[in-house]
Each structure stands twice: as C-alpha cells, then as structure tokens.
Amino acid sequence: MQVSGISVLFKGINFQRLLGGLWVTMRIALITIGLSVVFGLLFGLLMLSKNKVARAFCRLWLEIVRFMPQLVLLYVVYFGFARLFGWDLSGESSAVIVFTFWGTAELGDLIRGALTSIPAHQRESAAALGLTSRQIYRYILIPQTVRRLLPQAINLSTRIIKTTALVKMINVTEVLKVGQQIIGQFYRQPDAAFWVYFTIFLLYFLICWPISLLAGKLEKRWA
C-alpha cells in the first residue's frame, strides 16, 4: 500500500524533532544577532574613529567577511582551529563565532552608514535651539539613526537566520540534519523527502517572512 509521504511527518515525534532542530537553528541565530548588535556598535564607532589603524583594521575585516563564503569560514574555525590550536569547539560554538564575526562587521558598517547619513545641519539646528549635546543625541541623532538602521538590521537578521542552514556541514543537528535523518529512516517512502524538505521550507518561511514584512513596514513608515 502506498501511503503519501506527508504521513511521515506525523509518525511518532517526527514533527517535534523537526521543531527541535529548528530551535537549534534559531538559538544560533539569536545568540549571533545579540552578540553582533553589541560588537557591531563598537565596530561602527571604531570605523568612525580618527585612528587610522583602527579604521584599516575594520575595513580589512569587512572585506574578508564580504568575500569569504560563510561555509569556508565555518570549516576554518571548526576543523582548522581545532587542529591548529587543539581547541575542542562544538559545532554550535563555531557557528556562533563565525556568524558573529560576519554579523559584527556588516551591522557595524550599517551603523556607521546610518550615523554618517544624518546631515550635519540636523545637529546644528538642534544646537541652535539651545539643547545640550546629550539632548541632541537623545532626541535628534539616536532616533534618526535607529530609524535608518532598523529596517536594514532586520534584513541582515533574516540573512543570518537563513545562513544557519550551513551549520549542518559542521555536524550540528539542526533542522536540515534532522530532516535528513527522518528521510533516512523512511527510505521506503519515496516522496517523504519532498514533504520533509517542503516542511522545512515552510518553517523557514514562516519565521523570515513576518520579519521581512516588519522591515518593509518600518522602512515605509520612516522613509
């Protein structure tokens, strides 16, 4: 009897296993985003600093992040560093390190861009009203920076979430890996693969779509 592969999802705890895998993905993404915000702020300020060495350092970092495939970076950290320095890094920690390395630079660059895109006369008009420099930051500069930054930062977050699928390659049992395990168990069900991957696609979609809708909405509202 040929049963549709979709039933595979509802056998035993298969669906919960997929969600568990998704949680691993999300955990990596959330920790990465959190760390990237903190380090990205420092990175952005460093890029604006007067120190030439600091600026050159940031530029180099950014270039590496932009040109190096994430997967290569994952291999370098997970396999390379482990051998080279004898570190025993878990796949998940390696992933967080690599993605934070990436997120910090990109978010830092976004922060730099947002800060420099505020015209100088905004600060001057605020100063001309007799506001203190602290008040100028609080009421004029920071709100405008955040408005420019937030939609782009949210888009970066969805890219980070998407990219976490790569951690399967360094032996992290995330959603894709779980899916493959399930497919392996039900190899007699030829269309199981389709349904499992389709479900994973839906899960990613359900997470990233609202986020990107939000980004679009903010962008429109604050344009």
Add this chain to the structure above:
Amino acid sequence: MQTMLKVENVVKSFDGTGVLKGVSFTLDEGKVIVIVGPSGCGKSTLLRCINGLEQVDSGKIYLKDELISGRTRDMHLVRQKVGMVFQSYDLFPHMNVMQNLLLGPTKALRKNGEEVRREALAMLRRVGLEGKENALPRTLSGGQKQRVALVRAMLMHPELLLLDEITAALDPEMVSEVLNVVIDLARDGMTMAIVTHEMRFAEAVADQVLFLEDGMAAESGPPEQFFHHPQTERARRFLRSFSYESKNSRKEKQDE
C-alpha cells in the same frame, strides 16, 4: 536704547585662509541689521560665530553685556537666547510640526508643554499654518517648512534672531510668504541679523546694512544710503550685479 549685540574685530580663518578679517558692528535692541555681500565673503561664517557654531580666532562678541565668544562650556545657554534659522529646511524629519515646535521650549527651557502648545498653535495660525500641527515635515512645501522653522525659533523667545538666507533654497513663488513673516517680526520689535540676497526685502526690513566683502566690512550704513547712494565702488558693483537699481537712478534714466 540698549545694545543687544556687539561684534568687535572678529577674525576667523579656516585652514589658514582668512574668512573674517576683523569685522565689527553693533546692533541695538529691536533693530534689524541686514548683512549682504558676494558669495563666499563670510556672511554665514559671521552668523555662525555669533551663535557659537564656529569659534572665533580673535575678537569679541557680546550679547547685551555678556561675552559670548570664546566660550566652550555652556554655549547651549547662550543659544537659548540667540535663535538661528538656516537656508536648508532643518526641521527634524522624525517629528511632526508640533513636536518640532515643542522640543526647544520643553527640553531646553523646561517649560510646561501645554502652555507652549497653546502658544505654538497661536503662532502657527499667525503664519498661515493653522491645522498643520500634526503634519510631518516631508509633507510640507519649502515655504511652509521655513515658516515652521521661524515659529520654532520664535517659541524660544530669543533676544536675538539670526537668519541665514532662509529663502535661498525656495521656489520663487514661496519667497514672499516667508519674508512677510520676517517683516512682521521686525515690526513687532524682534532684534535680528539677517543674511539675504533679496535686495528689496533687505531694503524694506533693515535699519542698518552691513556690506561684507572678502571678510571685511566694506561699507555700512542705513538702508537708504546703502541702496541709493552707495559710498564705495564695490558696493555699487555689487548692487548692479543684482540689477538692483535705486529709485533715484531709475528716475535719472527716465529724465535723460
């Protein structure tokens, strides 16, 4: 009459290039000085020095009897008394009109928001912007934005108002709606230092004209004299470049 502003021998250079080379003038309370001169002669720099946006290299600036130049701390206290409106529309884009108007009085002067709001609504009505209090700056025309900027400066009740070519970026049909507000302010006794390229407006509003050229006061005097009997060849040339002909010279031509 009390002296409101006293500028004494102000010198300012950028990267070794002299921009102001010893400018002096005094402005009495309730009077208007119009500063004119060719592009790059230092008009904006002069206003910015008065407001402390630039530091003078030497010379002194007094507001009433208070020395306001050469200060680095507490400049915001001086700026609460010296309003300034710029050429570009410098409303805060993330705030609506009313929020733009309330910011200075409530945050810098710590005034009661309700009182200021009532005053703001009255002033908006006076400049023909009734009903615009919730509009975002980007939905306003250039002329409307500059009128809001003027109201924003006036709500601080400054002792002195500096205007730097506030109509230069406007479409011609909007210039007069903004300048009329300024003329009203002058009539109400607001002390102002105005930089403008609108010569007819300058003549109408000025009690005193300062003609700057190359960072120096090339001529100064009452408007009738400057516009109709300029004393220097440079001033004559400058006025001709605007094809600004005095009533007298027009009459002379007709007589010929």
